[in-house]
Amino acid sequence: MNLRETVRRHRVPLVSGSVMGLAGAAAKLAQPWMLGQLIQAVALDKPLARPITLIVMFFLADAALSAGHAHAIGRAGENIVFDARRSLGGRLLRSQIPHFARLEHGDVFTRTVSDTSIACLVIAQAMAQVVTSVFMVVGAIVLMAGLDWQLLLTTLGCLGVASGGALLLARQVRIAALRNRTDVGAFGSGLQRVLGALTTVKASRAEERETQELTRLADQARRSGIRVAGLSALLTPALNVGTQLSLAVAISWGMARVATGSLPPADLTAFVMYLFYLVSPLVLLFLSIGQIQQGRAAIQRVTELATIPQEGEEEEDVHPEQRQEREPAEEPPAVRFQNVSFSYHDNAPVLRDVSFTLPRRGLTAIIGASGAGKTTTFQLIERFYRPDSGTIRVAGYDTATLRLAELRSLVGYVEQDTPLLRGTIRENLTYVNPGADAADIARALRLASLEGFVAALPDGLDTELGERGAGLSGGQRQRLAIARTLLQRPEVILLDEVTAHLDGDTEAALRDAMTEAARECAVLAIAHRLSTIMQADRIIVMEGGRVRAVGTHQELMESDAVYRRLADQQFATEGAPV
Numbered sequence: 144m145n146l147r148e149t150v151r152r153h154r155v156p157l158v159s160g161s162v163m164g165l166a167g168a169a170a171k172l173a174q175p176w177m178l179g180q181l182i183q184a185v186a187l188d189k190p191l192a193r194p195i196t197l198i199v200m201f202f203l204a205d206a207a208l209s210a211g212h213a214h215a216i217g218r219a220g221e222n223i224v225f226d227a228r229r230s231l232g233g234r235l236l237r238s239q240i241p242h243f244a245r246l247e248h249g250d251v252f253t254r255t256v257s258d259t260s261i262a263c264l265v266i267a268q269a270m271a272q273v274v275t276s277v278f279m280v281v282g283a284i285v286l287m288a289g290l291d292w293q294l295l296l297t298t299l300g301c302l303g304v305a306s307g308g309a310l311l312l313a314r315q316v317r318i319a320a321l322r323n324r325t326d327v328g329a330f331g332s333g334l335q336r337v338l339g340a341l342t343t344v345k346a347s348r349a350e351e352r353e354t355q356e357l358t359r360l361a362d363q364a365r366r367s368g369i370r371v372a373g374l375s376a377l378l379t380p381a382l383n384v385g386t387q388l389s390l391a392v393a394i395s396w397g398m399a400r401v402a403t404g405s406l407p408p409a410d411l412t413a414f415v416m417y418l419f420y421l422v423s424p425l426v427l428l429f430l431s432i433g434q435i436q437q438g439r440a441a442i443q444r445v446t447e448l449a450t451i452p453q454e455g456e457e458e459e460d461v462h463p464e465q466r467q468e469r470e471p472a473e474e475p476p477a478v479r480f481q482n483v484s485f486s487y488h489d490n491a492p493v494l495r496d497v498s499f500t501l502p503r504r505g506l507t508a509i510i511g512a513s514g515a516g517k518t519t520t521f522q523l524i525e526r527f528y529r530p531d532s533g534t535i536r537v538a539g540y541d542t543a544t545l546r547l548a549e550l551r552s553l554v555g556y557v558e559q560d561t562p563l564l565r566g567t568i569r570e571n572l573t574y575v576n577p578g579a580d581a582a583d584i585a586r587a588l589r590l591a592s593l594e595g596f597v598a599a600l601p602d603g604l605d606t607e608l609g610e611r612g613a614g615l616s617g618g619q620r621q622r623l624a625i626a627r628t629l630l631q632r633p634e635v636i637l638l639d640e641v642t643a644h645l646d647g648d649t650e651a652a653l654r655d656a657m658t659e660a661a662r663e664c665a666v667l668a669i670a671h672r673l674s675t676i677m678q679a680d681r682i683i684v685m686e687g688g689r690v691r692a693v694g695t696h697q698e699l700m701e702s703d704a705v706y707r708r709l710a711d712q713q714f715a716t717e718g719a720p721v
Contacts, residue, residue, distance in 0.1 A: 149226065153219045157267065160215030164275035167208030168424075170201045172282045175416035177201065179409040186409070212275070220267030227259040231448060238451045240527040241488075246451075249332030254448045258324060258441040265438025272431040279424035283417045290410045290417070294393055294400075298418060301389035302425065308381045309429040312374055319371045321440035326364035328444075333360045386422040393418055454526075455547050475539030476500040477635045477665030478524060483533030485523060493519045495688045497533070501635065506661040506678065508670045510709060511685035517669045518559070520685075521637045525556055538634045555628035559639040559669075563620055568597060569604035571623060575631045583630055590659050591626035592652035593619070622653060629660060636660055638668040642675050654678055673710060682706070 150157060181194040235243070235251065287295045337344055337353045344353055393415060400406035478501035485494040494516045501507055509517050522528050523535055526542050535542045537553050555575075563571050572587065573579050579587075584604070588594040596619065600606045608614045615623065621641050628636055638657070642650050654675060660666055661680070670676050677696045684692040684699065684706050692703040699706040 149223055152226065153222055153267075156215045156219035156222070157271065160212050160219060161271050161274050163208045163215060164212035164271060165278050167205050167212055168275050168279045168282065170205040170208060171420060172279065172286060172417075173201050174198065174205070175413040175420065176286065178416060179413035182409040182412055212271070216267050216271045220263045223267055224259050224263040227262060227445060228255060231255050231259070231445070234449060234451060234453060237453050237455065239454050240522075242452050247328070247332035249330070249335035250328035251448065252335065253324075253328040253331040254444050257327065258444050261324075261438050261441035262445050265435050265442065269431040269434040269438060272427055273435070276424040276428035276431065280421060280428060283421040283424075287414055287417045287421070290414045291397075291406060294397060294406075294414060297396065298389040298393050301392060302385045302421075310432070312377050312381060313429065313432045316371060316374045317439055319367065319374055321443065323364065323367040323371050324440050324444055326360070326367045330357070330360040330364050333357055383426075386418075386425070390415075390418060390422075474503055475536065477503050477538060478667065479534075479536040480520075481534040481536075483523065483530045483535060485519060485528065485530045487528075492531075493688050494523075494530070497685075497688070497690050499683055499690050499693060501665050501667055502681070503634075503665055504661060504663070505680040506657055506666045506668065507681045507683060508668050508676045508679035509683045509685060510670055510676060510706070511691075512709075515685040516688045517685055518639055521556065521639055521667075521669070524635070524637060525554055526550055552631070553634040555631045555633035555636045557621070557624045557628050557636070557638050557641050559641075563608060563615075563623065565608065565610050567602075567605050567607055568600075568623065571608065572604070572627050572630065575627055579630050587626040587630040590629050590656045591622040592656060593622050593626055622656075625653070625656065629656075633664060635665045635667065638666065640669050640671060642670065642672050650674065676710075 177194060177198050181191065181198065183189075184191055184194055232255065235255070284295065284299070287298070333356060337357070344350060397406060397411040397414065401408050401411055480497050480499050483494055483497045484492055486492045497516070497520070509520065511517055519528075523530055524537065524542070526547060529543070537545070537550060540550075540553075542550055564574065569584075572584060576583070585594065588597055597603055597606075606614070625638070625641060642653060650672065651674075657666055657668065657675075658678065668675065668679070670679070676682060679696070682694060682696060682699055683690060684703055686705055691705055692699055694702065696710075700710060
């Protein structure tokens, strides 16, 4: 989050609010002087109507301007929070998967929700308070100097000692606040970790262990929060000591000078009122400085999150003609891998010199042991990650130069854990194509064997689902995810072990849906069930990050030992996953 750019976008309410605050401060500064004039008028037996009227007018102006100042600054603050959350939300959704995967999601939530509010407090309220407080302090000092500079120097000496201590405290507040924000983020991450696997926690009888860990994290945040509160609480008493001492000195010495006739009573009255007016903004000034120190910690965390690399940033450097370059063929294959290699975070290669083609239509199964690189192949096609070397083409286009929106409109992806969103079945189904009509929806449901199930629900497509599709069985969630992909009408459909958790009848219906879809486009399925593998038009066997063999079931049974071993295991377990 760029602080200067944020202030510039909201400069109108910030400036107008600050101007009203300064005008209100000026009205407040005029009040002691007018009270002094009223005292003089009483002493000289002059008419009181004019000074009383002026005092009332300035009181009312002060109240109105203060209210306007608070409203304008509050409005600007909420707008700043809105901008920050909108910007962060957009950047997180468009972030590059490798970088996002390294973040703790609970901490991301804390930064986006909580830290943005604290940053708003700094940018809008605290900084505006600093402006008006500085004006009040400087104005009061100037007017007090005009009344009696000797009394002013004595007063400022007492206040200076207290202010120096307050500044040292403010620096410690910032350090403690940064630690507290980090601890709060750690607690959020820990909470999200266990809530995301709540059934596993219960099945493992780990409630007590996880409660103790959450308690430890919460206590860590509590202790750092108490330190912030303690340091912040010392700011006001540190200033109060100086202000009380200065007030005692001003009144005692001032009364002595009034008794000797060297200081008019009206001037002493005005001086003491200015001292009161000086103390309040001085306290607010240092409290605001403390808030700014806390807010700087929040701004630092928000800014760090806002720098996460974005997908598509490299597309700006691609020439439009290069972006449209297509493989020279009348009907290029749906997917072509050419000598592709890839590794995660400079570790050992996951894919090594992989090459294969996927026809424009038909069902292709990709099989192999765990860690062979099957899911990684899918993620490279979607360009969640970029290959270290080699070329990947989809519908003839190089995925490295194709715009992400264009690439992902050509590819439909059904993940292994079939994530669904909270909302209705209709909202989940049309998520990839919000403008789909009733005929398209009915077709997708029919192909995914969900037509009868949805029709039997009391609310049909408007049935509400819980988090991650709660309310549906595992097989129903998978079929709904497949229907959503079919509604996209892509060139290629990627199915990541979608039959792994289905019963026999549902699997048979889903195989029929895959066959139907394969007549219209290419379907590439990671499969472990032999029933699905045998139905495929082509089978790609992967081992150790390489393509070991390609062929039909019968061809591979005769020619490839690894495939034959995997198939024999399936026969032996009567269709259970390898």
